Amino acid sequence: MIHIDNLSFGYRRGTLLFQNLHLSLSRGHIYGLLGKNGAGKSTLLKNMTGLAFPTAGTCTIDGADASKRSPEVLSNLFFLPEEIFVPSTTTAKFVSNTAIFYPKFNEEEFYQYLTEFEVPREAVMDKLSFGQQKKVMIAFGLATNTDLLVMDEPTNGLDIPSKVQFRKIIASALNEDRCVIISTHQVRDLDSLIDSLVVVHNREIVVNQEMDSIAEKLVFATLPTTDGYDVLYAEDSFQGQNVIMPNHEGVFSRVDMELFFNAIISDNQPLLQLLQKDKYENAI
Numbered sequence: 001m002i003h004i005d006n007l008s009f010g011y012r013r014g015t016l017l018f019q020n021l022h023l024s025l026s027r028g029h030i031y032g033l034l035g036k037n038g039a040g041k042s043t044l045l046k047n048m049t050g051l052a053f054p055t056a057g058t059c060t061i062d063g064a065d066a067s068k069r070s071p072e073v074l075s076n077l078f079f080l081p082e083e084i085f086v087p088s089t090t091t092a093k094f095v096s097n098t099a100i101f102y103p104k105f106n107e108e109e110f111y112q113y114l115t116e117f118e119v120p121r122e123a124v125m126d127k128l129s130f131g132q133q134k135k136v137m138i139a140f141g142l143a144t145n146t147d148l149l150v151m152d153e154p155t156n157g158l159d160i161p162s163k164v165q166f167r168k169i170i171a172s173a174l175n176e177d178r179c180v181i182i183s184t185h186q187v188r189d190l191d192s193l194i195d196s197l198v199v200v201h202n203r204e205i206v207v208n209q210e211m212d213s214i215a216e217k218l219v220f221a222t223l224p225t226t227d228g229y230d231v232l233y234a235e236d237s238f239q240g241q242n243v244i245m246p247n248h249e250g251v252f253s254r255v256d257m258e259l260f261f262n263a264i265i266s267d268n269q270p271l272l273q274l275l276q277k278d279k280y281e282n283a284i
């Protein structure tokens, strides 16, 4: 659905934030876009949705140049920015003013999501708390039923029960036509939700893998000691060491996203090379 080809981008002339990026994202997936503060997640999302223009290279949505912002593309894409602004109107008025831009908008679903988020449906939007405002906009984004749904740090401002609701609601809204991209620097917020992981680090996309593929290549475990084990990355924990090891035996373990993310941003080359292995094998 999204193809980024040779994309470079910089806010200032002569200083590139990204250089020669390549990325393809497909329908039927929920992607987690991870990166440290300032890594460029929001900037990448803005390039994808036509809100920032590549310095070089292209980003296309179903073959159409995102930067052209054609009505066909915009009516099938919903972008929830990190900073939201809500008008001083009721949710009903907001729907009647805005839903017209989204041909597949479903009002019944919108109110259903509001109920699930426990947000009063007759509320005046700017009188809601920040977390409630976020929930209204998430509910609206889901109810647009656009094929592309992009959310920048949607869980910021949500309390812990709301983050659980968020994961449930997003998972229920995925279908095979939809591509959902969610950025966060709070890795745990996306636990058990995303099926693919994209990590931005040092101006590059260092990981673009399905969670299943990560679990095939790596084992996540807690060991009393790392002595005698082929450990790629380890962190101290109460029980000993939380470790990542190569998955030589084809065993299944649950991907510890936080541990994995920490390993990636510590520039763990053996781990990165192992993740890239099938790419090189396919290329030979």
Ligand SMILES: Nc1ncnc2c1ncn2[C@@H]1O[C@H](COP(=O)(O)OP(=O)(O)OP(=O)(O)O)[C@@H](O)[C@H]1O
Binding pocket: 011, 017, 035, 036, 037, 038, 039, 040, 041, 042, 043, 044, 082, 184, 185
């Ligand atoms: N409009 C702008 N003009 C100039 N520089 C900008 C602008 N927006 C972002 N930047 C810079 O680009 C870099 C990447 O910012 P971006 O907001 O994309 O990162 P992020 O990964 O989304 O960060 P966070 O997790 O803190 O939201 C930062 O160094 C930031 O200062």
